[in-house]
Amino acid sequence: MPTSYDQIAYPCSPQAQTHPGLLATLATLHGLTPTPIDRCQVLEIGCNDGSNLIPMAADEPGSHFTGIDLAQTAIATAQDWSRRLGLQNTTFTQADILDWNPGDLRFDYILVHGVYSWVPPHVREAILKLCRNRLTPNGVAYISYNALPGCYFRSYVWDVLRLKTKGLIDPLEKIAAAREIAAKMCDWMGNEYLQPAIRKEFELLNKVHESVLLHDDLSECHTPFYLSDFVEAAQIHGLQYLCDAHFSRDSVHNPDLAGEEWLTARLYSDFVSVRKFRSSILCHAEAAVDHTIQSGRVWGLSVSSPAEPQPEQDDGTQTFKLGDEKSLSTNHPVAKRIISELSGIWPGSRKASDLPLESLGPDDGAALLLRLYEARAIELRVQPPRLVSTVSERPVASLLARLQLASGQLAVTNQRHLIVMLTDELSRQFLQLLDGSRDRAAVLRDLIAHFEGKAPLAAWHDNGPASPLELALMLDQGMDGNLAQMARLCLLVA
Ligand SMILES: C[S@@+](CC[C@H](N)C(=O)[O-])C[C@H]1O[C@@H](n2cnc3c(N)ncnc32)[C@H](O)[C@@H]1O
Known part of the structure; x- marks a missing residue:
């Protein structure tokens, strides 16, 4: 039966934070030994048109990439792209998470982006069960979801949309009604108390792609979760929380935090940042995760930096542009030198152990790299991306x-x-x-x-x-x- 995703296609795109290379890096930092990404099995649940899996498969012919989705038209598009690229290492199947049977297959990486919050509870259960039953012992799963407390503000908006679109069936009519009420709410709302923050949410609604508006904000399901709820649900299914895809400093700066305290620290940080979305990484409950991130795990990684160094100021401070209007300013001499050196060879990379960090000693050197990684000034990878940084005779x-x-x-x-x-x-x-x-x-x-x-x-x-x-x-x-x-x-x- 055609789904709403067959009626109006979702604008899928590659999601860098789901890339097995990144997941393997984070798992390695946390003391695990993930399967090398050039010979692994990857599963994407809710893969849609394959925009995320196809580029990975094109880069890693020695690995296999399996995608399932309920929407037949999206799966047909994925299969078509796979054929056009001559890929021999993909399997795209129209299937429901609830009854998909992959036989004896086990996966080293399971990716579930933009699905968990948007399906009913029994499908969420099935996703976690699938992760538990189908992950290899050293496997890692990525699951993203709407997060609390930030989605309290979005819930307000969703309630208004529900009121306005009640009784409407045609997707295009729903989208038009949603846009209309969002624009009106922006006009009607003043500047009292929480109004500016909520108006911002309505403004965002008018900027998103109409298909995102339909499938995400007008969806019957878009349940948000506190990290603690998600971690508990994962634990019930024999899985443990490793970290989030966007590396955060808690584990670096609080190496002694463990168990409840460690989770509580993250919850407070979600309250402070009014977080609305999380991309969490899970592994088997039995895996020996070490959140302290020992320095030895950093030295084998490859390091690169897309930063653009700006002229140094008189007081020795130097600013590095990081894209998306973000920047990092530092007067740390070793940090400046490393970022400048790496940005000079971008998009090439160097092994962490080859960087000029001797003056700091192994622990402080690794801690500096982790701080720069957290600040997005450098990228760390178990294996550098497959690209060339110098132009050949026949590019x-x-x-x-x-x-x-x-x-x-x-x-x-x-x-x-x-x-x-x-x-x-x-x-x-x-x-x-x-x-x-x-x-x-x-x-x-x-x-x-x-x-x-x-x-x-x-x-x-x-x-x-x-x-x-x-x-x-x-x-x-x-x-x-x-x-x-x-x-x-x-x-x-x-
Ligand atoms: C919001 S889209 C996300 C697509 C893609 N992962 C992305 O992030 O761009 C959700 C996807 O989950 C799929 N989906 C929803 N319920 C499903 C189910 N029970 N079994 C398989 N796929 C499902 C939908 O068809 C849709 O392609």
Whole structure:
């Protein structure tokens, strides 16, 4: 039977925080020995159109990726992409979590993103049961969910939407009614007491994709949980909470916290940050998790940094831009040196043990790396992403990115499992030519052939369309810069 996800497709995208490479890193930091990601079994429950699993499968031909979802149309799209990429290591199946039977299969990584809060209690139980029964002994499961206390504010909004859309069945009518009432509530609400915070929630509603509005906010189910509720539900099913996908400092700064106290510390931090969403990682109850994060576990990891160093100030403080309008300022000499050095080789990485941290000693050196990791100034990985940071003679962009562009998408998935928007026609054509068969001269020749006399160039040139010679010069001069940019965007592979 068609589901609401068949009627109106969900705008899926790769979720970097679900990547087995990240889950393996966090498990390693917590004292576990996860299965290497180049020879593992991965299951995604509620995989939808495969936007999350397909890029992983394309990068790791030695591993197998299984996706299940109730929506047949989404599964058909996943199967189609798998075929177009020639992947031999995926299985996409239309199935209900409640009665799916994978035979004897066990999985090293189970991913459940955007599902747990949006299904009724018996399906949530089935998800946890599946994780318990189907995870390998050293396996890890990722489950994201709406969190309390932040979702108290969203509950207010959901109640208003329920009131407004009561009796409506047609999804498009529901969306229109929801948008209308959200806009009105923004106008009606003043600045008293909690009104500004709640107005913000209504403003957000008017910004989200209509399909997200329908499936997330207008869904009959969007149950939020305190971390403690989630941990307890997991414990009942023989699973234990390892950490969240976004590494947080509690465990670094409070190495002595254990059991209740350790959980209580996190709950307080959720109250302080008014947290609305969590991406939690579970493992078997029997696994020997060590939340103290011993320094020895850091040294074998690879480290990279996307930070952009700004000029040092007179007092020695240096600011590093981290993207999303975030930044880190520090006057710690070793931190400055490490971030600058790593950002110079981005997107390349170095082994933690090869970084110039000797002056700090092993424990303080590892603690510094963990603090920088928590601040998102560096990335830690058991295995660096499969990308190249230097441009070769015949550069290659990932087949997935090239096919995404060829199918008319403006967004491509990069080798760090993130979306990159390529909004200009030149970048899109340029990337599609990087298939490993062309050197720079051939890329230039085919790029000129593509654009010659075409309309977009008129817009790039103040005095009307560029002549063939002007065009050749412009593209030639931009060649090295464009190739370097593609490498920095993590779109080039070996
Ligand atoms: C909000 S979407 C999330 C999709 C994707 N994981 C993401 O985050 O972009 C929820 C997905 O769970 C699937 N789903 C819901 N209930 C299910 C069930 N009982 N069995 C299998 N899939 C289910 C839906 O079809 C839908 O694709």
